[in-house]
Amino acid sequence: MTSKTLSKSPKPTEKDIELEAERLFSKGLGDLGYSEDDLLRCAELTWKINALKRERNAVIPAHVYQRAEILHGVADFIGDSYKLARLCQGNSAELIIFCGVRFMAETAKILNPEKEVLLPAPEAGCSLSESIAPEDVRRLRAEHPGAPVSTYINTSAAVKAESDVIVTSANAPKILSKLFETHKKVIFLPDEMMGKNLAKALDKKIGSELIVWKGSCIVHENFDASSIEYYRKIYPGVKILAHSECSPSLVSLVDLVGGTGDMMRYVEKTKAPHYMLITECGLGDLARTKFPEKTFVPMCRLCPHMRATDLKAILRALENPRPSSVIEVPSEIAECAKRPIEKMFEMAEDGAAL
Ligand code: SF4
Structure with missing residues (x-):
């Protein structure tokens, strides 16, 4: 069109x-x-x-x-x-x-x-989306026969088309734990950090039970866990919330790990002297306008793509x-990619098994 x-x-x-x-x-x-x-x-x-x-x-x-x-x-x-x-x-x-x-x-x-x-x-674009191609997914499937492919929504249509179910940072723990009810091994791609955080949360071994890819987010991979202790000292009572694309060493030190929606809900429902949102700066700006009565400690990075x-x-x-602004997805890819997206809606909202 x-x-x-x-x-x-x-x-x-x-x-x-x-x-x-x-x-x-x-x-x-x-x-x-x-x-x-x-x-x-x-x-x-x-x-x-x-x-x-x-x-x-x-x-x-x-x-x-x-x-x-x-x-x-x-x-x-x-x-x-x-x-x-x-x-x-x-x-x-x-x-x-x-x-x-x-x-x-x-x-x-x-x-x-x-x-x-x-x-x-x-x-x-997105560094995660660009870290993996459809042929990589096909190769992983061949290497781990029978393991379902759960794919983060931050991927191209062509990669989604090779997947069994799409997940987001918020629903990945629920959907992957469902997958593990019926499978000993699950593939998760492309975010390596999130994969490691999921493995820890679900008590699964990377490499044998949870197979992860080596993609990363150029924004979240750069947050430094060593500064957390310092911030807790100078802002007593601060609640520190981190996106699940951050490193496991950082995630282990914070009060909440999750997606942006989880972070906003946490801020809304809790009372704390300060909040720190470890993610892209846009979320902190949105939180400041939504909750003007709350205090936010700056700790964010800009995503050049966003x-x-x-x-x-x-x-x-x-x-x-511009012609390049018009989004086209070839119908054969769109049809195959729609199925795992709808599977996500089903599993996230009703808990249906794969
Ligand atoms: S912050 Fe930017 S690079 Fe990171 S996952 Fe989001 S779009 Fe991709």
Whole structure:
């Protein structure tokens, strides 16, 4: 399907821009350090994007790691990979402008083949997704016959198509423990750190019971476990939450390990003098705007892939998208990839066995 191109962007008046800047300020962007000029600059773009979005019957899902002006200015729904995949399904919009990275936009396309899906920054990849190819999965299967392949959602459509079930950081422990009820050996890919964390949580041996791949996230692999003790000393009572893509040595020292949704729920439900979110910086910014009464200790890194999307790229995708922004998944791959994604929904929500 080809994108409708050259939609003419409506022009806001000065008053429209002022009101839009006030709306952005009310969402907490001022507290994140956006100056008046920043807000006015963003407001002109968010106003145009929102007007074009209505005109083109488009929807904008945004991952929690996206820039704050995207999350608060133009996103229709915000979430982790699982939530976004779910919310893209059954949405009545004809066009999905996916603010995230390529594997997420591909998942949206697989689940919504009749819709047009655009990735505003077509270069937005993911080090985990790029660490493994479909032939690697076929080779692992041949080396470990009978072992089911559980695959992290951070993978290409072609790798998903070779898998038995997709998992997210939040539901991986539940789905893998289900798999171990009926299998002695399970393959988990591509995140080696997460695989090691899962092996520890499920009391399984790496190499004989849980087979892992050697991929890593360029953001989470770099957090240093040695600083945790220092932070606990200078921020007494701090609750430290880490993403499950972090190293096992770091994970063993924190109060919660999980996905971004788990981290946000923990912050919401607990009372602590300080919180530290060890993950991409976007989540900390989102937490600061959602829980302005809570205090957050900075400890985050930027993901260059997640930061590739900005308001100008979103406007361009609506007005005149680059051909590389149009997400296409060949139907034979999409059909095979849809099955393990749906298996994840089934196993995560109902606990069905594989
Ligand atoms: S934060 Fe890591 S896992 Fe997420 S998109 Fe960036 S490289 Fe990939």
